[in-house]
Amino acid sequence: MSKNMLKFVSLEKQMPVKRGAEARREDFNEIYDEFTPKKAKEQASRCSQCGIPYCQVHCPVQNNIPDWLNLTANGRLEEAYELSQSTNSLPEICGRICPQDRLCEGSCVIEKGFESVTIGAVEKYITDTAWENGWVKPVTPVRELEQSVAIIGAGPGGMAAADQLRRKGYQVHMYDRYDRVGGLLVYGIPGFKLEKHVVERRARLLEDSGVTFHLNFEVGRDATLSELREKHDAVVIATGVYKARDIALPGSGLAGIVPALDYLTASNRKGLGDAVPAFESGELNAEGKNVVVIGGGDTAMDCVRTAVRQGAKSVKCLYRRDRKNMPGSLRETRNAEEEGVEFVWLSAPKAFLGDDKVTGVKAIKMHLGIADSTGRQVPVEIEGSEHDLDCDLAIKALGFDPEELPTLFDEPELKVSRWGTVAADPLTQMTNLDGVFAIGDIVRGASLVVWAIRDGREAAISIDKYLKNAAAPKSLAS
Template identity: 70%
Template sequence: MRRPVFDEAESMAERMLKFINLPQQTPEKRAAADRKTDFDEIYEEFAPAAAASQASRCSQCGIPFCSVNCPLGNNIPDWLKLTAEGRLEEAYELSSATNTFPEICGRICPQDRLCEGNCVIEKGFESVTIGAVERYITDTAFENNWVKPIRPATERPEHVAIVGAGPAGLAAAEALRTRGYQVTVYDRHDRVGGLLIYGIPGFKLEKDIVLRRWKWLEEGGVKFVLKADIGGAMPFAELRQKHDAVLIATGVYKAREIGGPGAGLPGIVRALDFLITSNRKSLGDSVPEFDSGLYNAKDKDVVVIGGGDTAMDCVRTAIRQEAKSVTCLYRRDKQNMPGSLREVKNAEEEGVTFTWLAAPEAFLGDDHVTGVRAVKMHLGLPDASGRQSVEPIEGSAFTVKADLVIKALGFDPEDLPNAFNEPQLALTNWGTLKTNPRTFETSLPGVFAAGDIVRGASLVVWAIRDGRDAAAAIHKHFTAATQAEAAE
């Protein structure tokens, strides 16, 4: 174990509250000219002394708004204090108690909107670098072999199937296996991780980080069935019969479309198709769609439509594919975009042009897209959601040259009752699976659901939270049944 950074005689006030005289420092970021030539992560590792000193900036406030605004309720001030004291193994134990994948959240969570954005010292002193310390703690734990395989205290006889190997499904698998359940995870892809492996680019989350967790779950007794065709080769009814409970955690993958003249022209592609192709290429797969140029931005003028994190992933991927130019069109302004402002800054450094308050009205070209005709927008009064409405400015149309247009407009749920050939699965008005909010159970007895397929497209950290909560609900379902049998 690493030796404490501070002398044991020091008081907590001397160890912590250093924000007054110690400025915020994040891990070194690779120069834009260097990092845009590959898909490696852009941030260097924290040095141990730097991680400890940055953790010591925490004010240890009475009401930790960082924890309050974390979907997982992470005990952030506590593991910051342990890190400042050099007690990293204890910091890891505390961090992993509430978060199944701290090293992943530390890399991809929008901390500027969650924990760090609500840090009480942020006004005037800049927030504690929570995400970087979180990542550092678990990376150090793996390096020192502190991360042990799951070993349940007792084995339970119940078998649980989880459909979907994304963050919600994997979080549920870990939580159920820890309680001793026999867990099998089914996924349609050939690798574990869902969007973590195929949707999020390597410059934000290197794939060996995800593959490491796959191996860890297998070592703990979780079984995986990949390239699974649920509803096809394996009927959903058969899956239910084979297992004592089923958790659906498939996420949402159906891309939202955009209309207008020319919307069907070749060269206009969906964001997820573009990202999956790029990630598969980085993983060493044979990808004909990339080799043909369909999803390859090299030497092209690229326009990405959207302002969320997926759009940021697309623009930065296009840069690394050596696009001639990359422009992001977003109908609202920078302050109202849903994506992380940190990601916008990274993209700007790498050469992306942002055209704010602009929306496409037509796509130009004959047999292939050649440009996007857009119109300038202005923000109006708040709409029903509370966000300012956007309205076009008459006579403000302009054209952006484009050989490749990427639609990053968000995701809707797939038609699971049809895909699973299970019409009894009830849906909400939004197309997500309808569940009991307390028990996570769907309209089918013994079938539960969690993550984006219930919540709608959201953050990875929320998927982890939902997966853990669903596992707790499934455990309660089985223990209640056991108690009822014993009482008879």
């Protein structure tokens, strides 16, 4: 073992410098600075190089974390990058947005006594350094194959599948309803967590690697799933889940009550320089308003922190459980509190108040009762505890469900679960339709970016096996 490791007993855990709350409230730039080379080495050297690397075990893509920490601690950054990207198609993105406190860092064996290694920040540093030094290069397959694969959805799962399929030499065509590559990485996640140039350079890399993009292309409108199957030798459904969950309460039809994704998309498009009439009109703009966000996941955290940056008068997050039971990242919750967000714990909405436009939310206090079959305590209303919150803009961040793909894709034979997710073999990712695979949230339900990346990479392996056993290739897509 290198003498540069096991420094956790003498070096404290440090994150990269975080900009002050007042400064970061003024823009949508990422809030953490980059590690200096010295700090990256120091923090990587805190790794204990344990015999059973739980950080790797609990990483969905099985990153070789102890090994690239060792390489970083010894100044061998190009090798660290090569090892990192060998298991992860989007390492610089996972380093920024993965909930490390719930995955790798939360599983670090030194966590209890010495605090975990800052794995995510080191991963980000390794890959950003690789980009800066020109170590990240387009894919050049050893042999070009004639068989083509269509990927429906240019989000993280689709991008990971495209990367791996191009490495194997397949002709890859990505179809997406939006005008940019990245899906929720571009339109759902705010810039203060993931600046858009990070996604754009990865999209350019895929294009330089030979991936063909068909943007503003909606399956079901511009072509049916059946037509794509005729055109390509295999198809991957990687659409994600975009149908917002709703809440049926008195006053739900009032103006000023909006879904989280509509709100975040408007903000991100504005930041990208697009014309956004709903933002300019104030409909999806929090400036000067009392904002109430309903929900406790990462999307809710994105909404409250976006509202702060838009100049909201006040921002409250209404959540029916307590801090300990919140599904979102605790790190994000702390960042939101620093920026001025008020959390109204153990409270749930009962009604929206107002005549034509929302002016308030009637909430009721909750307490946590006995656990249900999942092990989580069930929130129970406290009778007589209703209270009103001022509200000019209510944002519903209640999660997402799948769209009705058999109808949307004009493919009634496509099998879905009782929840509407696409039914796919857990080992091969193939659906009930021959040569049609499905990955990511459209199979799992709303989940993490890193799980979509894993699914995309594993689907590429299954598709390769399938196509090697298939008949002659179909005509190349135009």
